[in-house]
Amino acid sequence: TAGGRIIKDKLFFFGGYQGTRQRSDPAANKAYTPTAATLKGDFSVVDGAKANGGCLTAQRNLKDPTGVLYPGNKIPVNTFDPAGLKLASTYIPLSADPCGLTYFGYLANNPDDQWIGRVDYNISAKQQFYGRYFMYDYTALSLFDGHNALTTGSPGNLDRSQTMTIGDTYTFSPTAVNSLHATFDRRRDNRSSAANLFSPADLGVNMFINVPNYTQLSVSSYSGSGFNVGCGTCALANFDINTYQLADDFTLIRGKHQIAVGFDGRKDQFNSYNNQQSNGQFTFNGGISGDGLADLLIGRFDGSPGLTDGNVISDYLRQTVMAAYVQDAFRPTSHLSINLGVRWEPSVPSYDKYGRGNQFSYPLFLQGWHSSQFPLAPAGLIFTGDSTNKYGKALTAAHWATFSPRLGIVWDPNGDGKQTIRASFGLIHDTTELFYPERWTTNAPYVSSISLTSGQFSNPFASYVSNGKSGDPFPGNAIFAPQQAYISVPGNMKVTYMMQWNISYQRQIAKDWVVTANYLGNATRHIWGSTDINYSIYTGSTATTSNSNQRRLTYLLNPAQGQYYADIQQTDDGANSEYHGLLMKAEHRMSHHFTLFTTYTWSHCVSSWDFAGELAATVYQNPLNRATGERGNCGFDHRHNFSISLVATSPGFGGGIAKKITQDWQLAPLANLF
Numbered sequence: 177t178a179g180g181r182i183i184k185d186k187l188f189f190f191g192g193y194q195g196t197r198q199r200s201d202p203a204a205n206k207a208y209t210p211t212a213a214t215l216k217g218d219f220s221v222v223d224g225a226k227a228n229g230g231c232l233t234a235q236r237n238l239k240d241p242t243g244v245l246y247p248g249n250k251i252p253v254n255t256f257d258p259a260g261l262k263l264a265s266t267y268i269p270l271s272a273d274p275c276g277l278t279y280f281g282y283l284a285n286n287p288d289d290q291w292i293g294r295v296d297y298n299i300s301a302k303q304q305f306y307g308r309y310f311m312y313d314y315t316a317l318s319l320f321d322g323h324n325a326l327t328t329g330s331p332g333n334l335d336r337s338q339t340m341t342i343g344d345t346y347t348f349s350p351t352a353v354n355s356l357h358a359t360f361d362r363r364r365d366n367r368s369s370a371a372n373l374f375s376p377a378d379l380g381v382n383m384f385i386n387v388p389n390y391t392q393l394s395v396s397s398y399s400g401s402g403f404n405v406g407c408g409t410c411a412l413a414n415f416d417i418n419t420y421q422l423a424d425d426f427t428l429i430r431g432k433h434q435i436a437v438g439f440d441g442r443k444d445q446f447n448s449y450n451n452q453q454s455n456g457q458f459t460f461n462g463g464i465s466g467d468g469l470a471d472l473l474i475g476r477f478d479g480s481p482g483l484t485d486g487n488v489i490s491d492y493l494r495q496t497v498m499a500a501y502v503q504d505a506f507r508p509t510s511h512l513s514i515n516l517g518v519r520w521e522p523s524v525p526s527y528d529k530y531g532r533g534n535q536f537s538y539p540l541f542l543q544g545w546h547s548s549q550f551p552l553a554p555a556g557l558i559f560t561g562d563s564t565n566k567y568g569k570a571l572t573a574a575h576w577a578t579f580s581p582r583l584g585i586v587w588d589p590n591g592d593g594k595q596t597i598r599a600s601f602g603l604i605h606d607t608t609e610l611f612y613p614e615r616w617t618t619n620a621p622y623v624s625s626i627s628l629t630s631g632q633f634s635n636p637f638a639s640y641v642s643n644g645k646s647g648d649p650f651p652g653n654a655i656f657a658p659q660q661a662y663i664s665v666p667g668n669m670k671v672t673y674m675m676q677w678n679i680s681y682q683r684q685i686a687k688d689w690v691v692t693a694n695y696l697g698n699a700t701r702h703i704w705g706s707t708d709i710n711y712s713i714y715t716g717s718t719a720t721t722s723n724s725n726q727r728r729l730t731y732l733l734n735p736a737q738g739q740y741y742a743d744i745q746q747t748d749d750g751a752n753s754e755y756h757g758l759l760m761k762a763e764h765r766m767s768h769h770f771t772l773f774t775t776y777t778w779s780h781c782v783s784s785w786d787f788a789g790e791l792a793a794t795v796y797q798n799p800l801n802r803a804t805g806e807r808g809n810c811g812f813d814h815r816h817n818f819s820i821s822l823v824a825t826s827p828g829f830g831g832g833i834a835k836k837i838t839q840d841w842q843l844a845p846l847a848n849l850f
Contacts, residue, residue, distance in 0.1 A: 210268060217256070222397075222469075239476070257632065259475060261470065264472060280327055291312075324404075329398070332411050333367050364837060368412045392411070393456060393492065397467070403534070413448065417444075434504070451598065452489055463630075484625060485628075485650060488623070519583070521578055527568070528569060535558040544737070552656055596680075603673070604674045613791060624655035664709070673701055678695060690765045692760070697757070698754070704747050706745050772821075772822050773822075783804045818850075821847075
């Protein structure tokens, strides 16, 4: 760091740099890879019983795609799939262990650099200006040596975070001060696999490829672990987040009052371009032959799904966040202080810049209504340009009349400074997350993601037919394939808010002891949960996992249109939570060479949902009643929490040198019990 003056009493600078370099041996990861025998089709050892020199507790008998057993667990090499064989023999290390055990490590050398600079300028005795810039660079390295693809499960990243702030403080008078600041923040995350990694096309797979150096593939083994190539977060992607902010705070003192008013405005942007699905995601789990590696070699993917493919996932989310407040802190008497205020913070939902997103409506589905924007879309699916959508690109309403009052009181009953009563109440509205509806653009028809439960690795779309066309549907026209998953945001979601309150009593006992009793409580209302509104109906003994889509509500109501829907995850704004806590504290201030601090908290938190961050994946166990499956203790609930700490300082013993050596030593034990 370095700093100093540029102009005496006027202009000053400060700058700094920090660099970090680390070199570490990677952790040992375990995988099960091909052996010399399995590459020749001989699975008699890896799938044989231990009693007969094999690797399993009980022998597993492999079968061909028609269900006929392979004699002796030996697969004819002439039935191998060329793409599967090329991957297994060229890019996966051959194991010397008879059961295929292999160890490998991910590269762990991740450098980072940080830069900071600041300028302060005293314009006048009343006005001060500053400018500040901070930049952080982080690099995560990825590795592929051209032969061992096991190391490709860790993504490469080039991250850069930058923040620029300018501020101005103007003193109108000793009792009136204004502070203004503007900030721009940007975080860039450029992600990719190693530049020399192969794609499925390099293996001989007949499919459209978006990225020349990306493959995502998983293979199970007899132990279940198998091996992976690439990862879901390894795909070529750019994530850029921008925030523009302007805020101002004005403070005025008048008599016993300290009044503050201010505003805060932000413009948030999230721009992304993600190839996670665009090269296909393959799974070989042994569902065809009984062994995942055998499935790879014969080229038969299988699973739920065995292949996921789609267009590039892209988001250009936008959101405006604003707030204004006024508050007054005043002392009606020398024994009483009051702080009261109100904050206006409208809830304006985020939206995609290009209007991508859709919403499901059961009434329109039952009417057989189809979108004018995408006539081939299944019934009941509303898009941003449809006349039935009242809320534009956000697809849900903004709420402008959201006010958050607060009140705080501090009272000294006797005015002697030995006891204090504090009480407060506040209502706080939450701001919707910019990222919350991000999965909109994975809905059809944008990514047009499709899932195949089985197929041939070297030609995965050989028997695929969609919208009357056969073969690989990518790159992408709008595809509304059967059994697609959707997320849906209702048209008018209530804003999440929390009410907080507390009351405490603090008293000094004797000269050095202070005790405190504090009750804290809060209640959160309209927590955004997620429920599947297209759940499957249980039909008794006829219900199986294979017919779950035929038992979904949309299919039962209208099979022709309902076949296009799998789960439909929709926001539910009805979840609640409550917290109550009692905090007891005793403190012995430093005297007689020791300080003692001890606290005990009893608390209980109950919730019907913990906010998940975005509308995706997790849904209620019981879609008809959140209370039956979700209501319970919060994930962070700790009923009892006890803490005690002591700081003891030695007074010194003897005199002269002995006292100097033995004095001011400190012992500070700390104990926590949860």
